[in-house]
Amino acid sequence: MANFFTDNSDLLFHLKHPLMKKIVALKERDFADKDKFDYAPLDFEDAMDSYEKVLEIVGEICGDIVAPNAESVDAEGPRIVNNEVIYAKGTQENLDALVKAGLMGITLPRKYEGLNFPIVPYIMAADIVSRADAGFVNIWGLQDCAETINEFADEDQKQRFLPRISNGETAAMDLTEPDAGSDLQAVQLKATLNEKDGKWYLNGVKRFITNGDGDISLVLARSEAGTSDGRGLSMFIYDRNHRAVTVRRIENKMGIKGSPTCELVFKDAPAELVGERKLGLIKYVMALMNGARLGIGAQAVGLSEAAYREALAYAEERKQFGKAIIGFPAVYEMLGLMKAKLDASRTLLYETSRYVDVYKSYMHLSEERTLTKEERDDMKTYQKLADYFTPLLKGMTSEYCNQLAYDSLQIHGGSGFMKDYPIERIYRDARITTIYEGTTQLQVVSAIRGVTNGALLNRIREFEVMPLQPELHGLRRTLIGMTEEYEKTVKHLADIRDNEYLDFHARRLVEMAGHIIMGYLLLLDTERDDRFRTSTEIYIRYGRAENKARAEYISNFSINDLGFFKPN
Amino acid sequence: MGLRIIVLAKQVPDTRNVGKDAMKADGTVNRAALAAIFNPEDLNALEQALRLKDRYKGSTVTLLTMGPTRAADIIREGLFRGADGGYLLTDRAFAGSDTLATSYALSCAIRKIKDYDLIIAGRQAIDGDTAQVGPQVAEKLGLPQITYAEEILSAEKGKIKIKRRLERGVETVESPYPAVITVNGSAAACRPRSAKLLMKYKHARTMSERQTQSEDYIAQTGDRAYLHIAEWGVNDVETDSKWLGLTGSPTKVKTIENVVFQAKESKILSSSDSDIEGLIQELILNHTIGG
Secondary structure, eight states: OOOTTTTOHHHHHHHTOTTHHHHHHHHHTTTGGGGTOTTSOSSHHHHHHHHHHHHHHHHHHIIIIIHHHHHHHHHHOOEEETTEEEOOHHHHHHHHHHHHTTOSSTTSOGGGTOOOOOHHHHHHHHHHHHHHOTTHHHHHGGGHHHHHHHHHSOHHHHHHHHHHHHTTOOEEEEOOBTTBSSOGGGOOOEEEEOTTTOOEEEEEEEEEEETTTOSEEEEEEEOSTTOOSGGGEEEEEEEGGGOOEEEEEEOOOSSOTTSOEEEEEEEEEEEEEESSTTOIIIIIIHHHHHHHHHHHHHHHHHHHHHHHHHHHHHHHHOEETTEEGGGSHHHHHHHHHHHHHHHHHHHHHHHHHHHHHHHHHHHHHHHHSOOOHHHHHHHHHHHHHHHHHHHHHHHHHHHHHHHHHHHHHHHHTHHHHSTTSTHHHHHHHHGGGGTSSSOHHHHHHHHHHHHHTSHHHHHHHHHHTSOOOGGGHHHHHHHHHHHHHHHHHHHHHHHHOOHHHHHHHHHHHHHHHHHHHHHHHHHHHHHHOGGGHHHHHHHHHHHHHHHHHHHHHHHTOOGGGHHHHSOO | OOOEEEEEOOEEEOTTSOOGGGBOTTSSBOGGGSOEEEOHHHHHHHHHHHHHHHHSTTOEEEEEEESSGGGHHHHHHHHHHTOOEEEEEOOGGGTTOOHHHHHHHHHHHHHHHOOOSEEEEESOOTTTOOOOHHHHHHHHHTOOEEEEEEEEEEEETTEEEEEEEETTEEEEEEEESSEEEEEOTTSOOOOOOOHHHHHHHTTOEEHHHHHHOOOHHHHHHTTOGGGEEEEEOGGGSOOOGGGSTTTTOOOOOOOOOOOOOOOOOOOOOOSSHHHHHHHHHHHHHTTSSOO
């Protein structure tokens, strides 16, 4: 009888952010659907009420079904029978419950039988599901693929594929191959256009494909013979009903064991081109990837929530030296910092989700009518923010969730090392988040542009002038000081004008920006609700010290020092 | 031809999560301290009804509940899960009903609904644990009754086939219908609320609720017939007042005492499969596990 939405009022706080008014207005467009669909909202309050009530369903399913199944799913895992994937029993139960509740096409338009929800409540559902079972969220969360079909496929394809996803069919995105992991330009899977029937056929191997045996797959393949880079790649939809792909193996992973990671063999598999040829990687995969990275942010936050709760419960219950261990400074200082990182991660998650919501809503609106100049400018502003915040979010929150899992296990002591407590699973599940959908190091490559071109600084300056109650001005002064230090450090590196040197320090710069941004977001949360005061105090103190260390490291470094590190 | 199914459901205080303030000083249940929930075995009953609806096209599921105004929540919860409609039987005249008066009022309402093939109810409610209402409704309507149902296997050609969960095993029985079926907690759990149905029906209200609530949505949704929950008072149903409410309730509560369980009895069980299975069944039957 647990509910993972209602037992965590921080979620409702983030759901009710003031920007939602703008997002709902863009998404519902004068609430025109209310006369066409009996489940469409009547006005803003009604829409918000629907999000809240639907999240209660998600919370209930996660508390009562997904979380209790997590242990057995981890132990059992998926298997291959006749070249097809069979999920663990618990995985299938989880999926059945979410399908019955109609939670598979959450963001899709109603005309494709979706719920037409913004990204924010969808990501919140992912946050909740991840807390219950971070491996399972990979299967459920692949409904992201539908968003890519909705953006780039033609109307006929949308009508054929999207309602299937809304009604519970699962998806997959088939990108990586044995020799094309981080470097997707190296994709080799061959797409051939058969001149006789005018259809495309796929041949080759994909590897590390999450839910590879899903009903509808988006496949990146080389459609332009003789090419060797990203410009020769196109995006295809493969329908599992063709039965032309076999699952050769399921990887034996360290964590997220319920999620089948497949090696796939395509043999003359019929497929449909999505959008235009040659734009597969450079346009469509980038969009898909940004959505997926936001999803990993949610996964990381859900895992952090789970790790924190396990640590807190254990520390309150476990007695040593005659008292609960939470009473010891060495333990409560860990818990305080864990909570601060959790709150910082979550506020960055929903801030980024809102940016994505605004610009995507404009984008869909532009399919129906021409946007005004102000609207176009607004869309671009939010799109840029989303582009810089998404890698920052993915990088920072995935690292934090690993730190939280580590500290939570540490608080459990010897018991945490045993299979007896959920923390060992959370610890293993967390590990992948800094790796897939682009490693932390690759997130830095994306986010560093926002550092060098000043975009992140501009946003920080906007945060700086937002109204605050007088008692929060002291914390703001600290953040202003951190910003000056950050600016100085960035300028110092920019003046050296050496890309390798910049790359060498890039992660430090991105993290400095991250600490300041999350500090501001927490401060603004505290302005709205005092419950975040403690985390804000802790996080800004922590961030200031972390930034000082980075600034110090960089300022005492010279370009010649790279030699100490360089491989011979 | 689809089945016309009536599900009897009750709103009950959540006695499964009893806190310190669950009982008043005089030993009666402190209803204010306990959340009002859908009686758990009635949810099992609803699931059996919805499965029949999924299986036999054209079937309808209608909820019938008796209780105060707020028991309209039960109808809404049913609608969110796939029921087609419901009736709330509510009137001061029904207040204080024991199981006999309750089953009388329910059977009168069922007579008024008139067209039905199956009446499905939970085995018992967690506030009274009597398991009497279902069988009494069957008696009053002169219908066959099948208790302890775990799964309704089929309902074809006027015959219903049911798997019953008994103390020492299962039994499959067949009965003509119309019939009354009471469903055990060991039956399949009820499906979750559907997001779309929730959004469709969340503004569904009874007439009383419409009068007391000043919601803008009532004005906006007044012409949507599916948002009107039928509400019946004593005058809407043909009854004889002597069988209703306190007058119609021969059960008199003499005293209530707080029972403290003591471990006086002990049983030795081996680790054999049969002993374990027996213990599990016992724990299910006495509500310790499984709902």
